Amino acid sequence: MNVSTLKLTLAAAAVLAATQAVAGPVGYGAATTGGGSKAAVNVASLAEMAAKIKAYSGSGGLVLNYTGKFDFASVKDVCAQWKKPAQTLEIKGKNDITIRGTADSSANFGIRIVGDSSNVIVQNMTIGLLQGGEAADSISIEGTSSGKPSKIWIDHNTIFASIKSCPGAGDASFDGGIDMKKGANHITVSYNYVYNYQKVALNGFSEKDTLNAGSLTTYHNNRFENVKSRLPLLRYGKAHIFNNYFGNVDTSGINVRMGAMALVESNYFENVRNPVTSRDSAKLGYWDLRNNFVGSGITWGAPEDGIYANATDWKTTKAYGPTGYAYTASAAAGVKAKAIATAGARTNLAQ
DSSP: OOHHHHHHHHHHHHHHHHTOOOOOOOSTTTTOOTTTTOOOEEEOSHHHHHHHHHHSOSSSOEEEEEOOOOOGGGOOOHHHHHTSOOOEEEEESOOSEEEEEOTTOOBSSEEEEETTOEEEEEESOEEESOSSGGGOOSEEEEOBTTBOOEEEEEESOEEEOOSOOBTTTBTTTTBOSEEEETTOEEEEEESOEEESOSBOOEESSSTTOGGGGGOEEEEESOEEEEEOBOSSEEESSEEEEESOEEEEESSOSEEEETTOEEEEESOEEEEEBSSEEEOSSSSBOEEEEESOEEOSOOBOOOOSSSOOEEOTTOOOSSOOOOOSSOOOOOOGGGHHHHHHHHSSTTSTTOO
8 A cells, every 4th residue: 555545544534533423422411412303494694593583382392593694704893893783692581402504604693592491402513703882792591590401412513703802892802602500400512613702611601690609510522712711611510521632721721610610531732831729719619630731831810809719730629529410521631632623613513
């Protein structure tokens, strides 16, 4: 076999290995099935998608294939874009829904799962440069007085914004890549690629969000790159964070606050400031650190005021205990390459 043929053979094998179909969610959101085997309905716009959800009974299964496209290159001024009225798809009080982007789709609207909605999948969406100012989240999962979203799977999406601060907003300019709050529970966030975001992943909206105390979230095989903070910011709940790639993080990575507990396992960190920390709250959180790869460019610092703790010694502060589900964590040293190959939309749902 000549060298060229060998290279092609190896490349084909690599593609095949990286594009096996997704069997289903792993982790705390493992029971999520979305619309199941219902025949998919194609929708080409936010308005079409919203109309289908409005007409849907609310249970039994709905699968929407989003085929629309947004020309991100047309956005010449990200701050002018950011100040336009928000565009958001809301799923409220309806269950058993799958929203899946097609191979070349792209969106300029956010998705909000709110209230007593449950069993929802958002997959293979490309969402970028949102309108709507500080109120605009790419994906938001939020409880209300009418209920708390549960069984949610956020998988293989590409989400991006800008690390540029817009006048009058500072680092809140692009805040809310994948946020959850007010008791949203049993969630898996997997194989997403989030980049050029200021504040990526909120989990518990404030120190008063005690509804978050029972929340359980799994973050695995995500790629977080060229971002500032909140990977995630965790208040009160518990999160299992494994096999994620953290690269070029400007302010802080995993920030565990208000008695929250994080199992940080087999992740890859490089060029990250304060990769695992507890800061900017009245009460510290805890972490269980296992088998992480700590690359070059790791730096540490203290906040301007208040109590804080940094995992500078990479030691556990409290045992997490059993996760309660089966999973396999890959060796941390290979996580970066795997994340680049598999995370995000348009990767054929590769694992």
